[in-house]
Amino acid sequence: MSHAHDTTAPLEHVPTGLDNKKLMMWLFLASDCMFFGTLITTHLVYRKIYENVGVDPIHIFDIELTTASSFILLMSSLFMALAVSAIHKGSIKSFRWNLVGVIIFGSLFLAGQVYEFNHFVTHAGLTISSGTFGSTFYVMTGTHGVHVALGLLWLVSWLCYSFSPRFNAHQHAIDIETAGLYWHFVDIVWIVIFTAVYLIEYV
Amino acid sequence: MSLSTTKTAAPPKSAPHEHDSSKAARSNLGLVRPDHTTGWKDWLTTVDHKKIGAMYAIFSLAFLIVGGVEALAIRAQLAFAENNLVSAETYNQLFTMHGTTMVFLAVMPLSSAFFNFLVPLQIGARDVAFPRLNAFSLWTFVAGAIVINLSWIFQAANAFGWFTPIDGRTDIVPSAGWFGYAPLTGDQYSGIGTDFWIFGLQVLGIASVAASLNFIVTIINFRAPGLKMMRLPVFIWMTLITSFLIIFAFPPITVALGELMFDRVFGANFFRVDQGGQPILWQHLFWVFGHPEVYILILPAMGIVSEILPVFSRKPLFGYSLIVFSGAVIGFLGFAVWSHHMFTTGLGKVATAAFSLLTMAIAVPTGVKIFNWIGTLWGGRIKFSVPMVFSLGFIWMFMMGGFSGIMHSAAPADAQQQDSYFVVAHFHYVLIGGSILSLLAGIYFWLPKMVGKMWYGKLGYWVSATVVVGLNVTFFPMHFLGMIGMPRRTHTYLEGTGWQPMNLVCTVGAFILAVGIFLFLWDLIRTIRKGPPAGDDPWDGRTLEWTIPSPPPSYNFARTPIVHSRDPLWAHKHGKASLRIGSVEPDPHGIHMPSQSWFPLLASAGFFVLGLSMALKQAGVPFCGYIAIAGLGITVLGIYLWALEGPGGFHVHPEETNS
Ligand code: HEM
Numbered sequence: 114m115s116h117a118h119d120t121t122a123p124l125e126h127v128p129t130g131l132d133n134k135k136l137m138m139w140l141f142l143a144s145d146c147m148f149f150g151t152l153i154t155t156h157l158v159y160r161k162i163y164e165n166v167g168v169d170p171i172h173i174f175d176i177e178l179t180t181a182s183s184f185i186l187l188m189s190s191l192f193m194a195l196a197v198s199a200i201h202k203g204s205i206k207s208f209r210w211n212l213v214g215v216i217i218f219g220s221l222f223l224a225g226q227v228y229e230f231n232h233f234v235t236h237a238g239l240t241i242s243s244g245t246f247g248s249t250f251y252v253m254t255g256t257h258g259v260h261v262a263l264g265l266l267w268l269v270s271w272l273c274y275s276f277s278p279r280f281n282a283h284q285h286a287i288d289i290e291t292a293g294l295y296w297h298f299v300d301i302v303w304i305v306i307f308t309a310v311y312l313i314e315y316v
Numbered sequence: 317m318s319l320s321t322t323k324t325a326a327p328p329k330s331a332p333h334e335h336d337s338s339k340a341a342r343s344n345l346g347l348v349r350p351d352h353t354t355g356w357k358d359w360l361t362t363v364d365h366k367k368i369g370a371m372y373a374i375f376s377l378a379f380l381i382v383g384g385v386e387a388l389a390i391r392a393q394l395a396f397a398e399n400n401l402v403s404a405e406t407y408n409q410l411f412t413m414h415g416t417t418m419v420f421l422a423v424m425p426l427s428s429a430f431f432n433f434l435v436p437l438q439i440g441a442r443d444v445a446f447p448r449l450n451a452f453s454l455w456t457f458v459a460g461a462i463v464i465n466l467s468w469i470f471q472a473a474n475a476f477g478w479f480t481p482i483d484g485r486t487d488i489v490p491s492a493g494w495f496g497y498a499p500l501t502g503d504q505y506s507g508i509g510t511d512f513w514i515f516g517l518q519v520l521g522i523a524s525v526a527a528s529l530n531f532i533v534t535i536i537n538f539r540a541p542g543l544k545m546m547r548l549p550v551f552i553w554m555t556l557i558t559s560f561l562i563i564f565a566f567p568p569i570t571v572a573l574g575e576l577m578f579d580r581v582f583g584a585n586f587f588r589v590d591q592g593g594q595p596i597l598w599q600h601l602f603w604v605f606g607h608p609e610v611y612i613l614i615l616p617a618m619g620i621v622s623e624i625l626p627v628f629s630r631k632p633l634f635g636y637s638l639i640v641f642s643g644a645v646i647g648f649l650g651f652a653v654w655s656h657h658m659f660t661t662g663l664g665k666v667a668t669a670a671f672s673l674l675t676m677a678i679a680v681p682t683g684v685k686i687f688n689w690i691g692t693l694w695g696g697r698i699k700f701s702v703p704m705v706f707s708l709g710f711i712w713m714f715m716m717g718g719f720s721g722i723m724h725s726a727a728p729a730d731a732q733q734q735d736s737y738f739v740v741a742h743f744h745y746v747l748i749g750g751s752i753l754s755l756l757a758g759i760y761f762w763l764p765k766m767v768g769k770m771w772y773g774k775l776g777y778w779v780s781a782t783v784v785v786g787l788n789v790t791f792f793p794m795h796f797l798g799m800i801g802m803p804r805r806t807h808t809y810l811e812g813t814g815w816q817p818m819n820l821v822c823t824v825g826a827f828i829l830a831v832g833i834f835l836f837l838w839d840l841i842r843t844i845r846k847g848p849p850a851g852d853d854p855w856d857g858r859t860l861e862w863t864i865p866s867p868p869p870s871y872n873f874a875r876t877p878i879v880h881s882r883d884p885l886w887a888h889k890h891g892k893a894s895l896r897i898g899s900v901e902p903d904p905h906g907i908h909m910p911s912q913s914w915f916p917l918l919a920s921a922g923f924f925v926l927g928l929s930m931a932l933k934q935a936g937v938p939f940c941g942y943i944a945i946a947g948l949g950i951t952v953l954g955i956y957l958w959a960l961e962g963p964g965g966f967h968v969h970p971e972e973t974n975s
């Protein structure tokens with residue numbers, strides 16, 4: 114008898130047919146929507162005020178670089194989808210390689226963000242204390258970066274665990290799928306941030 | 317009580333099993349699991365929703381006393397004009413901590429105690445969906461509660477000269493109000509008290525959201541066969557709606573607190589006026605959370621009352637679907653009225669009118685519920701037991717609070733009431749007359765199930781009378797005090813204002829209320845110690861929890877029930893044979909129980925270290941930044957060990973009580 118879940122022995126009859134962990138992740142993501150929604154709203158509300166403080170985003174942003182790193186993050190989602198599909202098919206090897214793909218692309222994105230932050234601080238003089246723009250920009254994109262970093266930690270953990278004799282493709286597919294949901298969500302949020310923070314400055 | 321309609325042989329008890337409960341089980345990590353422990357170890361590692369519920373109740377009652385003492389100090393200070401019992405600074409700390417404690421550490425966790433104890437029992441489940449996560453929620457709540465209240469200890473240490481924050485400021489206890497308006501909470505205007513408040517609340521938020529996610533999954537996925545959504549007890553519905561409110565309302569306050577933290581710790585400018593920050597942003601973010609929060613405090617109470625009234629009216633709840641539906645409408649509209657707390661901030665005509673209308677609209681589903689409760693009583697054979705008396709008190713007192721609420725909803729009228737004692741009267745009627753009365757009703761109703769002991773004597777009636785009298789003597793005069801201009805959050809007032817006599821009445825009322833709570837605690841303790849056995853179904857109940865022994869066994873239901881109607885036990889006892897509660901064939905392996913674990917506690921302990929050291933870092937205590945990182949490390953370690961140990965589990969073989 115195997116207990117795949119940290120849940121009470123599931124009743125045969127699950128009224129919704131939705132796995133507990135997956136349902137939980139959906140709910141968490143709904144909650145996280147409010148979280149990012151609040152941060153993005155803060156930014157957009159303050160966007161009207163920052164002229165006063167003398168920050169000009171267009172001269173700070175490096176839109177080519179950010180576009181490239183956005184594309185990289187999107188591609189990581191593609192690998193994530195492939196990894197989930199592989200684990201459902203029971204092919205651990207393909208799962209691992211795709212997961213490595215997610216991790217590399219996710220790390221590249223994160224490296225891009227670190228570079229960007231560093232560049233903004235040292236060259237453009239934009240710090241967290243530069244008016245409200247600096248505050249909202251760093252806190253919002255930083256929070257997103259933390260989400261990406263946590264996702265990476267989670268996926269790296271699964272990659273390591275996949276070498277354990279306890280790892281069982283059939284049993285853990287649902288966990289990978291749940292992690293995948295999180296990863297895709299974090300990607301989607303970036304699309305919104307990219308639009309509402311970067312692209313909006315060019316219209 | 318015999319509920320079995322399907323006959324089965326008793327499960328083979330001697331079948332050897334890999335999770336044999338007789339030997340100490342080891343986790344995947346090779347560590348011995350703390351199963352079958354007793355005493356404090358059992359309480360620290362338990363994943364049993366009933367024990368977790370009991371601990372929520374104990375902690376929240378303890379904080380009710382703390383918050384109550386703070387309230388008495390406030391009232392003692394205001395009893396006389398130009399009084400100087402406590403300094404103005406201490407007074408600010410008292411009302412801030414009173415509000416914060418009562419909202420986050422007394423009423424919310426007491427509701428959570430009911431969620432924990434009742435959700436699995438009322439839906440016929442063995443436990444919540446994620447038992448270890450549930451333990452984590454409890455301990456994280458405790459961690460946050462302690463972080464906030466430790467500020468009193470550091471304040472005392474400061475008074476003795478043992479501890480001085482680096483900036484030399486002595487406001488070590490939070491003092492900017494439970495709503496923490498910017499820019500008062502900025503580092504220019506307040507000391508580390510605000511940091512204790514920020515980090516404590518952040519930790520509490522994690523606890524609330526984690527618990528709510530757990531309850532939603534449990535209610536959606538763990539219902540017994542046949543228990544369709546529209547057959548759920550109303551309490552379960554209200555738990556579900558409250559949990560949704562929590563997961564959607566807490567993110568805004570988390571962000572607001574986070575932004576405030578960045579202002580204070582890292583020099584951001586979210587609320588710094590000289591750098592373009594807007595204090596009004598705080599008000600919006602706080603009340604986007606704050607208004608749903610007041611429904612988070614009242615919906616569980618409405619659920620409790622909706623369970624009690626039908627039992628003692630001996631008839632079904634009137635308009636079940638209407639009550640459920642209006643609960644959901646309240647949940648939705650609750651997110652659309654926040655600016656009624658900001659009518660005097662100059663929102664503009666359109667916004668003010670819109671929020672005014674929406675606020676009036678939200679009173680409609682509230683009124684619908686009141687009419688349905690009255691409809692439930694109508695024509696019933698009413699039995700005035702103690703839980704019933706509290707519930708009737710609830711309807712009346714809550715309604716009074718609702719009336720003043722509607723008076724606030726008219727923006728021009730509210731311009732006169734805003735920040736006056738009239739508002740204080742309003743929210744104490746809804747919170748004490750609403751939430752607290754109903755929570756007391758719930759304790760009187762479900763304690764016999766929880767501990768297996770029955771209340772005895774007439775003390776319960778005295779408690780209800782004292783609490784209701786105390787409530788009215790304290791808060792009714794505040795309506796008038798507000799009308800004649802007494803502002804809230806005022807340390808003292810002048811002789812000539814004419815506010816003195818009524819303030820003295822309020823203070824006397826507060827002490828009456830305190831006597832009521834004291835009597836309640838006495839009744840509680842003597843019942844737990846010496847009450848006569850309660851039996852399975854002492855009130856002639858209607859829902860599943862009354863079908864099992866009191867106190868319930870660790871596995872809850874020896875056989876999972878099959879439900880055929882609303883109010884299943886009532887139908888079982890008094891209805892058609894086809895509506896009898898059935899039962900699922902027991903698993904011959906026995907009932908699977910989850911293993912206990914130390915790691916949720918460890919993860920919560922990490923949050924405690926993190927919260928406390930961040931606050932102390934702000935006071936300039938050396939190495940606290942590193943200790944904070946270590947705290948985070950402890951949490952991460954706890955989570956990894958928790959994931960790697962595996963859920964484990966063992967089987968129990970309940971005595972076959974079914975014939
Ligand atoms: C009929 C439904 C209700 C309406 C129309 C209503 C309306 C209002 C309004 C307009 C205010 C702002 C008053 C001001 O500051 O000038 C207010 C304050 C408040 N209400 Fe209600 N309310 C209702 C029910 C409740 C319930 C059920 C609770 C909680 C259980 C509650 C708790 C509070 C609290 C705590 C405040 C004061 C917050 C503060 O300023 O610190 N209200 N209410």
Ligand SMILES: [Cu+2]
Pocket residue numbers: 606607610653654656657
């Ligand atoms: Cu409100």
